[in-house]
Structure formats: C-alpha cells, structure tokens
Amino acid sequence: xxHALAFIETSASGEVRNTAAMLIAAASKLGTPVAVVVAxxxxxxxxxxxxxxxxxxxxxxxxxxxxxxxxxxxxxAALEAASAALxxxxxxxxxxIDGREIAGxxxxxxxxxxxxxxxxxxxxxxxxxxTHSVFGGAxxxxxTVPGAGPAIVTVRQGAIDARAETASPTLTTQSITVDPASxxxxxxxxDAVVATDRPELRGATRVVSGGRGLGSQANFALVEQLxxxxxxxxxxxxxxxxxxxxxxxxxxxxxxxxxxxxxxVALGISGAIQHRAGMQTAKTIVAINKDADAPIFDIxxxxxxxxxxxxxxxxxxxxxxxx
Amino acid sequence: xxxxxxxxxxxxTWGERTLDTATGRLDRSASDAVIDEIDxxxxxxALQYKDGQDAEVVALSMGPSTVTEVLxxxxxxxxxxxxxxxxxxxxxxxxxxxxxxxxxxxxxxxxDLVIAGxxxxxxxxxxxxxxxxxxxxxxxxxxxxxxxxAPGSISGVRGDEHGTVSVHASLxxxxxxxxxxxxxxxxxxxxxxxxxKKPLDVWTLxxxxxxxSGFAPSTVVTSTTERPARTAGxxxxxxxxxxxxxxxxxxxxxxx
Ligand SMILES: Cc1cc2nc3c(=O)[nH]c(=O)nc-3n(C[C@H](O)[C@H](O)[C@H](O)COP(=O)(O)OP(=O)(O)OC[C@H]3O[C@@H](n4cnc5c(N)ncnc54)[C@H](O)[C@@H]3O)c2cc1C
Ligand SMILES: Nc1ncnc2c1ncn2[C@@H]1O[C@H](COP(=O)(O)O)[C@@H](O)[C@H]1O
Numbered sequence: 001x002x003h004a005l006a007f008i009e010t011s012a013s014g015e016v017r018n019t020a021a022m023l024i025a026a027a028s029k030l031g032t033p034v035a036v037v038v039a040x041x042x043x044x045x046x047x048x049x050x051x052x053x054x055x056x057x058x059x060x061x062x063x064x065x066x067x068x069x070x071x072x073x074x075x076x077a078a079l080e081a082a083s084a085a086l087x088x089x090x091x092x093x094x095x096x097i098d099g100r101e102i103a104g105x106x107x108x109x110x111x112x113x114x115x116x117x118x119x120x121x122x123x124x125x126x127x128x129x130x131t132h133s134v135f136g137g138a139x140x141x142x143x144t145v146p147g148a149g150p151a152i153v154t155v156r157q158g159a160i161d162a163r164a165e166t167a168s169p170t171l172t173t174q175s176i177t178v179d180p181a182s183x184x185x186x187x188x189x190x191d192a193v194v195a196t197d198r199p200e201l202r203g204a205t206r207v208v209s210g211g212r213g214l215g216s217q218a219n220f221a222l223v224e225q226l227x228x229x230x231x232x233x234x235x236x237x238x239x240x241x242x243x244x245x246x247x248x249x250x251x252x253x254x255x256x257x258x259x260x261x262x263x264x265v266a267l268g269i270s271g272a273i274q275h276r277a278g279m280q281t282a283k284t285i286v287a288i289n290k291d292a293d294a295p296i297f298d299i300x301x302x303x304x305x306x307x308x309x310x311x312x313x314x315x316x317x318x319x320x321x322x323x
Numbered sequence: 324x325x326x327x328x329x330x331x332x333x334x335x336t337w338g339e340r341t342l343d344t345a346t347g348r349l350d351r352s353a354s355d356a357v358i359d360e361i362d363x364x365x366x367x368x369a370l371q372y373k374d375g376q377d378a379e380v381v382a383l384s385m386g387p388s389t390v391t392e393v394l395x396x397x398x399x400x401x402x403x404x405x406x407x408x409x410x411x412x413x414x415x416x417x418x419x420x421x422x423x424x425x426x427x428x429x430x431x432x433x434x435d436l437v438i439a440g441x442x443x444x445x446x447x448x449x450x451x452x453x454x455x456x457x458x459x460x461x462x463x464x465x466x467x468x469x470x471x472x473a474p475g476s477i478s479g480v481r482g483d484e485h486g487t488v489s490v491h492a493s494l495x496x497x498x499x500x501x502x503x504x505x506x507x508x509x510x511x512x513x514x515x516x517x518x519x520k521k522p523l524d525v526w527t528l529x530x531x532x533x534x535x536s537g538f539a540p541s542t543v544v545t546s547t548t549e550r551p552a553r554t555a556g557x558x559x560x561x562x563x564x565x566x567x568x569x570x571x572x573x574x575x576x577x578x579x
Binding site: 071072100101103104107109117134135139140143144145146154182185186187188192230248249254255262273277280281284285286288297299301303305307312315316319322 | 444445462468482488490548
C-alpha cells in the first residue's frame with residue numbers, strides 16, 4: 001500500500017491541534033498513514049506517542065529553528081521533503097486557515113491536483129475519491145485527481161468522525177530551513193484563551209446560536225445559558241457578530257463555519273439564506289423568533305413564534321427539572 | 324505602488340444557486356451574477372490606501388463575458404483600470420488552472436501587491452491567493468482581518484481558528500482579506516460616469532502566452548447529486564407554555 005501523508009498542525013508551543021485525529025483517520029483510508037509535523041529542534045520525539053495513539057504508522061518530523069517565526073513556509077518545505085521521500089498517493093490537511101495556504105502552495109509546487117473542503121475521502125483502487133458538500137449541503141459532489149502526483153486534499157474540520165487504530169510509529173527526523181525572504185514573517189502569536197469547557201463549534205453535536213434578536217452583548221448570555229443547559233456549542237449569525245455580541249469565530253453560515261449537528265437551535269435569527277447555508281444539514285432544527293414570517297421557520301422542525309426572553313428561560317427551567 | 328485586486332463574479336448568495344448535475348458545473352443561468360462581496364472589501368482595502376497615497380489600482384477577473392459588469396462596478400468604485408481574462412477554453416477551469424491563468428495575467432501586468440478575498444462564496448476554497456503567490460514566487464499572507472501598509476512591506480493581523488497572529492512580508496506579495504477588513508464604499512454618480520472612460524482590457528490565453536495544451540484538468544468531478552430540500556415542521560405560537568413544549572419535543576426526540 002502506498003503512503004498517505006497527514007499534515008499535523010501544532011500550536012505555537014508545539015501541542016498537537018485537535019484536527020490530527022481526523023486527518024490521520026482520513027489518511028489511513030487512503031494508504032499507510034504518515035503524520036508529518038514541523039517542530040522546534042529537539043522537540044519532535046515528544047509527539048510520537050500521541051500521534052501513534054491516533055493511528056500514525058510513521059511520524060515524519062521536520063525540525064527547524066524557524067518554527068513559529070516564518071509563516072507556513074516551513075510546513076510547506078516539510079511536506080515537500082516528505083512527499084519526495086515517500087511518494088505518497090495523497091496528502092491530507094485540515095481545511096483550516098493555515099491548511100489552505102499550505103495546500104494551495106503545495107499543489108502548485110508539486111504540480112498536482114487539489115481537492116478542497118472535502119467532507120469524506122475514500123480510495124477507489126489507486127484513485128483518491130473525495131466528497132464535497134456544496135452550497136450549504138444542497139449538493140453532494142464527488143471528485144478525483146487523475147494525474148500521477150499525490151492528490152492534495154483539505155478536509156473540513158470536524159467532518160470525519162472515524163478514527164484510525166492505534167499504532168507504534170517509526171520516526172524519521174529531518175532538519176529543514178527555508179529562505180525567509182520568500183515568506184511572511186510571524187511577529188506575534190496571540191492564542192485566544194479558551195475559557196470554557198463548552199464544546200467546540202466545529203463538529204459539535206448540538207449547537208445553540210443567537211442572532212440580532214438578542215439585542216445586546218449582555219443579553220447574548222441567554223444563548224450561552226441555554227447552550228450550557230444542553231451541553232451545546234455556541235454559534236451566532238453574522239448580524240450578531242457585526243454587532244459585537246460574539247467574536248467572528250462563532251459565525252455560522254456562508255462566510256462562517258458550516259455545522260451539521262444533531263440539534264441546532266436558532267434564537268432571534270431570521271434565517272437569511274446565507275445563515276441557512278451554514279446549518280441546514282442539521283438533523284433537527286429548532287427556531288424561536290418573534291416574527292411568524294421569519295424564513296428560519298421554513299426549515300425548522302420545531303418553530304416557536306415567541307420572545308426568546310420569555311421562552312428560553314422557561315425552557316432552561318424545564319430542562320433543569322428533567323435532570 | 325501598483326495594486327492588483329482580484330475580483331470574482333459569483334452567483335448571488337441571496338438567490339438559490341444550482342449546479343448542473345450532469346456536468347457538476349455551476350448553472351450560471353439559474354442565478355444573478357454579482358461581484359463577490361468579499362472582493363468588494365479587497366478592493367476597498369486598496370482604495371483606502373489610494374485615497375491617501377500615490378497608487379495605481381487594477382481590478383482583475385477571469386470569467387465569461389458577464390464579468391464585464393463586475394469590472395465596471397470595480398471601476399465605478401474607484402479602480403484605475405480593469406483586466407478581464409476571457410477565453411472559451413477556460414470554461415470549467417479548476418483551481419489549478421484558475422490560479423495559473425490569473426498568475427500569468429498578474430505577471431504580464433506587473434504588480435507590487437495583489438489583494439484577494441479570503442474565500443469565494445461559491446467554491447469556498449480559499450486557496451487561489453496562496454496558489455497565485457506560489458506561481459509568482461512571492462510571500463503570501465492570507466485571511467488578514469487588518470492590513471497596514473509601510474514602504475516596501477505590508478503587515479496585518481491574521482485571525483485563525485485559535486486566535487490571532489501578527490505577520491508582515493516584504494513586497495511584492497499576495498494577501499487575502501476577510502469580512503472583518505473593510506466595509507466597501509458604494510459607487511457614486513461621479514464614479515459611474517468616470518468609469519465609462521477608464522480602460523477595460525480583455526486578454527485571451529494567447530495574449531498571456533498560454534495555450535490550452537498544457538492544461539489537463541488536475542481534478543475531475545465524477546458525480547453530483549442534489550439533496551432534497553428541507554421542509555417546515557411543527558410551528559406553534561407561544562401562549563405562555565412554549566418553553567415547556569419545546570422541552571417535551573426535545574425529550575421525545577431524545578435530543579436531551
Ligand atoms: C456575502 C454574504 C455572506 C453572508 N454570510 C453570512 C453568514 O455566514 N452567516 C450569517 O448568519 N449571515 C451571513 N450573511 C448575512 C445575512 O444575509 C443576514 O444579514 C444575517 O444572517 C442576519 O442575521 P440575524 O438573523 O441575526 O439578523 P436579522 O435578520 O436582523 O434577524 C433578527 C431576528 O430576530 C428576531 N427577534 C428580534 N427580537 C426578538 C426576540 N426578543 N425574540 C425572538 N426573536 C426576536 C426578529 O424577528 C428577526 O427575525 C451574509 C450576507 C452576505 C451578503
Ligand atoms: N476567476 C477569478 N477571477 C478573479 N479573482 C478570483 C477568481 N477566482 C478566485 N479569485 C480570487 O481569489 C479569492 C479566493 O477565491 P477561492 O480561492 O476560489 O475561494 C477570491 O475572493 C478572489 O479575490
């Protein structure tokens with residue numbers, strides 16, 4: 001079986017990001033999974049156990065003192081080197097901000113095909129087949145890379161639930177340097193403080209989102225209270241983001257995150273087409289809105305025409321009683 | 324400073340967008356085509372710099388004949404000139420080809436800075452700017468929430484899934500900007516009148532020194548299926564007990 005590379009993202013301090021499990025699982029469906037990771041000199045060994053746990057048969061560590069100071073170029077060089085050494089049939093990355101930039105440049109550098117934002121992958125003989133979910137899930141499209149080079153695939157974060165079996169990986173360590181003049185330089189990293197133990201929005205099984213109907217940042221706490229009562233992640237409409245109730249990273253929709261949870265609760269959200277594009281594949285949709293004509297009701301399994309400030313507290317109380 | 328802004332024509336997100344299930348391609352006749360909102364913001368970033376400094380702003384788009392409207396709007400907003408790459412052989416181009424052709428047009432035109440939208444609303448790829456940067460052999464900084472110009476370099480704040488990163492690069496470079504970057508201006512009457520006299524050049528593959536032979540598609544769509552539309556379920560009007568009813572509904576569906 002040929003190799004399939006999974007590019008592992010890490011934090012500035014070198015911790016493995018949580019997309020690793022999904023990516024190694026995706027790679028294992030396409031070949032022998034090799035985790036490729038960039039690390040500061042001397043820190044790569046520490047990652048082996050964790051990546052083996054996630055199913056990597058081999059760990060390819062590119063060590064460089066440019067880790068954390070040069071934007072994406074070291075990662076690109078690492079994948080280029082690993083690809084030359086292992087001749088993989090596929091290279092999978094997260095469809096993250098960094099993942100896209102690396103994947104795009106890599107596809108041009110290796111002169112090979114690129115399949116982006118895929119929600120599933122499979123191997124059909126030697127051919128990599130990727131599934132895309134297009135226009136907010138309105139269409140499912142399958143595509144392949146016919147050429148000889150490795151197929152480069154970015155996987156939507158949280159889209160693949162499968163996990164690979166634990167392995168005892170072999171280790172390859174390579175040292176790399178890139179020409180800093182041809183790359184962007186990182187001046188400062190501010191990792192957001194993850195304050196709560198609320199589930200992450202991407203890949204969450206339950207989501208409670210709030211819109212402009214919440215009226216203020218202070219009132220948006222109601223959305224968080226319901227989310228906590230349901231063990232759900234918190235999302236928002238673009239109007240709520242624009243009004244500053246919540247950060248942009250909570251935006252669900254066309255230009256935000258696409259979610260596909262078991263339960264989606266929309267509070268004070270009108271359901272504009274661009275919002276629906278990010279949540280209409282949810283299994284069950286619940287909407288509470290004062291306006292009986294709000295378009296969100298067209299796709300809601302359970303719609304309540306009412307005021308969120310009276311309905312939601314009652315709901316939270318009822319949920320509490322059931323526990 | 325010469326700034327090239329990449330503007331893409333997309334189906335209006337306000338309407339239903341359809342794929343031709345036989346070819347997997349966008350059915351352009353099924354929806355209104357507009358300039359992607361994110362590219363108006365990219366243009367705005369360039370125009371705000373031009374408002375205060377000496378700069379030439381060129382709007383560049385690759386696409387069918389309807390793209391002219393998008394470029395006219397860019398000119399009306401304030402771009403100095405427009406470039407349209409148009410060739411029947413480009414129909415159904417994939418990411419690799421789009422990036423190669425746009426990079427060839429950028430090279431031919433010459434540039435100090437390329438500004439793109441972070442991701443198009445139709446494909447949601449968000450990879451074209453990086454691919455172009457690789458073709459051009461220059462630094463890229465994608466997904467910038469803010470952009471700061473300095474002589475010979477460009478800096479900004481890039482928001483990612485985990486926080487923010489401050490970055491800078493020397494020029495020439497390619498950047499892409501997010502929804503947080505700049506609210507686009509509306510073209511005014513004077514702008515619209517002036518736009519009529521501004522140059523709008525059309526380039527074919529031959530003008531770019533490219534031919535169709537080297538362009539085997541690097542990706543192939545093998546199937547396209549449409550998901551059945553969602554329908555409305557139960558809808559109640561709150562008469563004082565809706566919160567409790569919703570709790571019942573969630574319990575019945577084993578959602579709590
Ligand atoms: C290119 C493009 C991309 C976009 N991308 C996105 C995206 O990713 N995500 C997104 O969400 N939007 C996106 N939008 C914006 C979208 O068109 C809408 O403007 C936005 O979704 C509206 O947010 P909203 O529903 O919170 O606000 P509104 O449309 O203002 O709706 C607020 C709702 O709250 C209800 N309400 C008010 N008070 C109460 C109350 N006390 N109790 C109950 N209900 C109440 C009102 O009846 C109303 O229906 C995009 C637009 C464009 C053009
Ligand atoms: N055909 C095109 N013509 C001009 N610009 C484009 C084209 N395709 C993509 N772009 C630019 O690249 C950005 C990101 O597009 P994408 O990578 O397709 O999501 C867009 O916002 C545009 O700025």
